[in-house]
Amino acid sequence: MTDETARKLQILYDVGKLNKEDLAFIRSVDQYLVQAIGETDSEMFLIHLSVALERSRKQESVDALPNDLWSQVKTAPEYQRALAIWNHVASFRPVDFSNLETRYIMLHLVNILRRG
Numbered sequence: 001m002t003d004e005t006a007r008k009l010q011i012l013y014d015v016g017k018l019n020k021e022d023l024a025f026i027r028s029v030d031q032y033l034v035q036a037i038g039e040t041d042s043e044m045f046l047i048h049l050s051v052a053l054e055r056s057r058k059q060e061s062v063d064a065l066p067n068d069l070w071s072q073v074k075t076a077p078e079y080q081r082a083l084a085i086w087n088h089v090a091s092f093r094p095v096d097f098s099n100l101e102t103r104y105i106m107l108h109l110v111n112i113l114r115r116g
Helices: 003-014 020-037 043-057 067-075 079-090 099-115
Strands: none
Touching: 003 020, 003 043, 020 043, 020 079, 020 099, 043 099, 067 079, 067 099, 079 099
16 A cells, blocks of 8 residues: 555544554455555555445445446456455455445456556
């Protein structure tokens, strides 16, 4: 993670938007992305993940990803690899995410892999 991303996440922690467990999870996800795919600049994804954690803890909903966009994500060549990455990191997530939230997470992961 870049220093700038680390600062932003620290701010979210300092203002109470993330707790220690969530921040540790986000750092672990970042480390896994670096290890698994060499990704070192996942700021948008990590920030989204921090917001998703807060929403999930508060049991707040997120708007549905449009079906046509979700279809594009699911048929992307990178989808299966993104799903494998998500399944790995989801195994140690501190909260459960809704299916709608998970779709946005998958969108981010597919985009990261496309950049790869």
